[in-house]
Amino acid sequence: MRHDLHFLYTKVHHDFKALPQGIKTLVFGFFVYMLAWGIIEPFFSIYLHSVVGNYALAGLFYSILFFTGFAISIPAGGLAGKINKMRYIKFSMLLYPAVGIFYFLVPMLPRIFSLLVLFLALVAHGIAASFWIMVEGFIREKSPKKETSAAFGLFITFQRLAYVIGPGFIFFFVVLLPFSFEKINWLFLSLLFFPVVSAFMVGRISDKGKPIAAGIREVVVKDGVVKKELKDLNELGFMGGFALLTGFFMRSIEIVVTFLLPLYALSLNMGLVEIALLFGLVSLPYLSSFFLAELADSFGKAKAISLGFALAAVALFFLSFSTEPSATFFITCLALGFILALLQPAVNGLITDITPRVQDGEMTGLFSAVLKISGFLTAILLGFLADFFGLAFPFAVFAIILLVMSLLTYLIRGKVVLRI
Numbered sequence: 304m305r306h307d308l309h310f311l312y313t314k315v316h317h318d319f320k321a322l323p324q325g326i327k328t329l330v331f332g333f334f335v336y337m338l339a340w341g342i343i344e345p346f347f348s349i350y351l352h353s354v355v356g357n358y359a360l361a362g363l364f365y366s367i368l369f370f371t372g373f374a375i376s377i378p379a380g381g382l383a384g385k386i387n388k389m390r391y392i393k394f395s396m397l398l399y400p401a402v403g404i405f406y407f408l409v410p411m412l413p414r415i416f417s418l419l420v421l422f423l424a425l426v427a428h429g430i431a432a433s434f435w436i437m438v439e440g441f442i443r444e445k446s447p448k449k450e451t452s453a454a455f456g457l458f459i460t461f462q463r464l465a466y467v468i469g470p471g472f473i474f475f476f477v478v479l480l481p482f483s484f485e486k487i488n489w490l491f492l493s494l495l496f497f498p499v500v501s502a503f504m505v506g507r508i509s510d511k512g513k514p515i516a517a518g519i520r521e522v523v524v525k526d527g528v529v530k531k532e533l534k535d536l537n538e539l540g541f542m543g544g545f546a547l548l549t550g551f552f553m554r555s556i557e558i559v560v561t562f563l564l565p566l567y568a569l570s571l572n573m574g575l576v577e578i579a580l581l582f583g584l585v586s587l588p589y590l591s592s593f594f595l596a597e598l599a600d601s602f603g604k605a606k607a608i609s610l611g612f613a614l615a616a617v618a619l620f621f622l623s624f625s626t627e628p629s630a631t632f633f634i635t636c637l638a639l640g641f642i643l644a645l646l647q648p649a650v651n652g653l654i655t656d657i658t659p660r661v662q663d664g665e666m667t668g669l670f671s672a673v674l675k676i677s678g679f680l681t682a683i684l685l686g687f688l689a690d691f692f693g694l695a696f697p698f699a700v701f702a703i704i705l706l707v708m709s710l711l712t713y714l715i716r717g718k719v720v721l722r723i
Contacts, residue, residue, distance in 0.1 A: 325508050326442055326454055332508075333438060334461040336396060336501035339403075339493040341469015345582035348562045349569055350487045354409055354421055358566065358694070362686015364425060365562055369678035371429025372671070388437040389508045396502035398431040403494025410488045436671045439651070459647050463589025470579035470586075477576055484575065545715055546654045547673045549608050552708050553646045554677035556615050559701055560585060560639065563685050564622075567694045571628045581636060588640035589647075604653040605712055611646040612709035616702040618642060623698035 352361040405424035409417045442454050476482040482489075564585070568578045618639040625632045654670055688697040 326457070328508050329438065329441060329505055330458050330461045332501045332504035333458070334465050335504060336498050337462050337465035338469050339399075339497035341465040341467070341586075342472050342493050343469075343490045344466065344561060345470055345473070345565055345579050346484075346487045346490065346575075348565050349484065349578075350406075351421075352566060353484070353487070354417060358689040359686045361566075362562070362682045362684075362689070364421060365686070366679045366682040367422060367425040368429045368432070369675045369682065371426045372432055373675035373679060375430065375433050388441050389505055391437045393502045393506040395431050395433060395437075396498040396505070398427065399494045399498035402428045402431055403491040406491035406494075407488050433671075439671070459644070460590055463586045463644070466586035467583045467590065470583040473579035474576055482575065545711075546650075547670060549708070549712060550650050550654065550670055551673050551677040552612065552705060553608075553643075553650050554674045555681045555701060556619075556639075556643060556646070556705070558678050558681040559619065559685065559697070560643070562682055563689065563694065563697055564636070566689070567622070567698075568628070570694050571625070571632075573628055577628065581633065584633060585636050585640040585643075588637065589644040591641075591644060604649045605715065607645055607649040608653065609709050609713040611642050611649065612705045612712060615639065615642045615646075616705040616709065619698045619702035619705070623695045623702065625695070 348361060348365065351364050352358065355361050355364055402424055405420055405427065409421045409424065411417075412420060438458075442458055473482075565578055565582070568581055573581065618635050621631070621635045622639075625635070684700075685697045688700060
């Protein structure tokens with residue numbers, strides 16, 4: 304056993320050193336940006352519900368964020384393979400202070416104006432968040448061929464470290480300030496600081512590419528925007544489509560956690576600190592993503608995804624029967640965090656493996672578009688199911704869906720072909 308642990312440590316250490324410095328710098332810069340969302344995310348759906356008044360409308364407004372992202376994902380993916388990605392990321396980061404101010408003002412405005420400003424905030428948020436395509440495209444482009452899951456494992460680990468640290472701020476807000484659920488909008492002011500610092504950090508990374516204007520012209524005129532992306536997807540065949548489908552349902556689990564779980568926790572009479580700690584607990588297993596990514600590379604990404612879907616189904620079934628914030632409830636949420644920590648690098652690694660290097664940017668755009676479609680549809684479905692059948696019911700529905708996906712993924716595991 305000690306020999307196995309030493310081997311794993313040695314392999315992780317070697318793989319970390321093998322990653323290009325640009326990826327490491329980007330990962331740390333992204334960590335600084337994510338600190339803002341580590342503070343905000345545990346209460347985002349609660350914030351939306353407090354503004355609009357019911358779960359169905361909260362789901363609809365939440366879906367706007369993803370619909371906007373979907374509208375620009377495919378052309379942005381085409382750009383990712385042509386332009387200087389760091390300039391694009393820096394520009395997107397600097398949009399977030401305006402987004403934060405919009406969200407902050409919403410509860411202070413009359414009802415009609417508040418909904419309009421909320422809509423604008425979500426649209427601007429979706430546009431700003433398009434930089435994720437460039438981040439993931441850069442990682443895919445610069446990752447050593449045999450370390451695709453390891454690179455994303457490092458990325459996810461630091462991303463979620465921010466989600467572990469961020470909720471800790473809530474404890475100090477509650478203890479040191481007269482902070483309550485009615486003042487959640489104040490959390491959005493963190494977007495005035497962290498994204499700006501991150502923008503200047505990632506802006507120092509060297510990256511080649513055309514100016515943004517030239518890239519847009521080529522994507523629109525020469526590539527035909529969506530036409531080329533669909534052609535690239537068709538060339539990847541069945542496995543390319545199925546890999547994107549695994550990403551679709553992986554994203555569904557994440558939306559269940561970020562949208563439904565906080566509302567469910569609130570219905571169980573949890574307070575600000577308890578919900579923040581719960582969210583930090585779900586994020587804690589992601590700190591082992593680098594190790595779990597190594598496991599996915601060794602065990603087989605398709606097998607890891609199949610196992611992850613099956614375990615997620617079991618966890619969601621348990622949550623659907625929870626009626627109080629018991630120890631079992633918290634342990635189940637912790638287990639769900641481990642499952643997502645396994646799934647994310649495995650899915651990203653699988654998609655990277657089957658994508659020829661010359662199509663990294665395009666596939667990143669397609670993958671991002673699929674994630675946005677998943678977020679859009681999942682948020683709407685969760686909102687309506689919660690409104691009509693209660694907050695526990697959607698957990699059971701998605702548990703059944705994930706069991707089916709687990710079986711299908713296991714059956715196609717032998718069809719994975721490495722990229723060239």
